[in-house]
Amino acid sequence: MTNELIGEVLGTALLVLLGNGVVAGVVLDKSKAKDAGWIVITIGWGLAVAMAAFVSGLLGPAHLNPAVSIAMAFAGNLPWASVVPYILAQFIGAFIGSILVYLMYKDHYDATEDTGAVLATFSTGPAIRNLISNTISEAIGTFVLVLGLLAFGQYDFPTGLGTLIVGGLIVSLGVSLGGPTGYALNPARDLGPRIMHTILPLKHKGDSDWGYAWVPVVGPIIGGLLAAVLYGLIF
Numbered sequence: 152m153t154n155e156l157i158g159e160v161l162g163t164a165l166l167v168l169l170g171n172g173v174v175a176g177v178v179l180d181k182s183k184a185k186d187a188g189w190i191v192i193t194i195g196w197g198l199a200v201a202m203a204a205f206v207s208g209l210l211g212p213a214h215l216n217p218a219v220s221i222a223m224a225f226a227g228n229l230p231w232a233s234v235v236p237y238i239l240a241q242f243i244g245a246f247i248g249s250i251l252v253y254l255m256y257k258d259h260y261d262a263t264e265d266t267g268a269v270l271a272t273f274s275t276g277p278a279i280r281n282l283i284s285n286t287i288s289e290a291i292g293t294f295v296l297v298l299g300l301l302a303f304g305q306y307d308f309p310t311g312l313g314t315l316i317v318g319g320l321i322v323s324l325g326v327s328l329g330g331p332t333g334y335a336l337n338p339a340r341d342l343g344p345r346i347m348h349t350i351l352p353l354k355h356k357g358d359s360d361w362g363y364a365w366v367p368v369v370g371p372i373i374g375g376l377l378a379a380v381l382y383g384l385i386f
Contacts, residue, residue: 266357
């Protein structure tokens with residue numbers, strides 16, 4: 152299992168570095184990508200997931216997401232004994248990725264006084280704050296993600312094509328379902344960087360919005376489990 156855990160650490164670190172990196176490029180002041188927009192963010196996140204999965208997939212299943220690991224265990228594709236180690240590895244990777252984004256954009260963090268923009272480069276937040284609706288949004292998005300992953304696993308794609316398709320799915324989720332909450336879909340991708348937002352010596356830190364932090368944890372886990380249940384019943 153050691154190689155698999157290394158893969159989860161490395162892959163999640165790359166996912167957060169490239170995913171939150173594109174957000175930082177778009178929202179932080181004096182960045183050359185400033186105001187590039189939502190489409191750039193969604194494409195950047197899709198490519199981030201694909202790149203992370205390509206690298207991590209050489210060592211293991213490349214879940215990179217606690218909601219995926221839990222759903223895969225429920226579906227019988229991962230031993231339950233592996234779930235906690237996988238999740239810990241994913242959070243370690245998220246911490247590392249967050250630190251790398253901070254180092255990459257340190258001068259831009261210092262130049263950005265909008266604390267909401269700074270937080271957005273670490274974790275998600277709702278466009279309209281309604282915690283129940285926000286949780287449902289995260290559950291629906293992750294349901295589609297996990298259902299897609301389970302379905303893709305049944306196809307005999309040429310080497311690498313399945314990973315590119317997963318990246319395309321992330322882009323689709325972003326443009327179609329990302330508007331309400333910023334589509335975390337992944338507890339490690341949101342909670343890990345949120346913890347680092349609290350810890351890192353950001354010049355314009357602001358609040359880490361811990362009152363919202365449970366939403367991108369609970370919603371994705373529920374959505375992933377529902378997808379695993381439906382998949383098991385139908386396919």
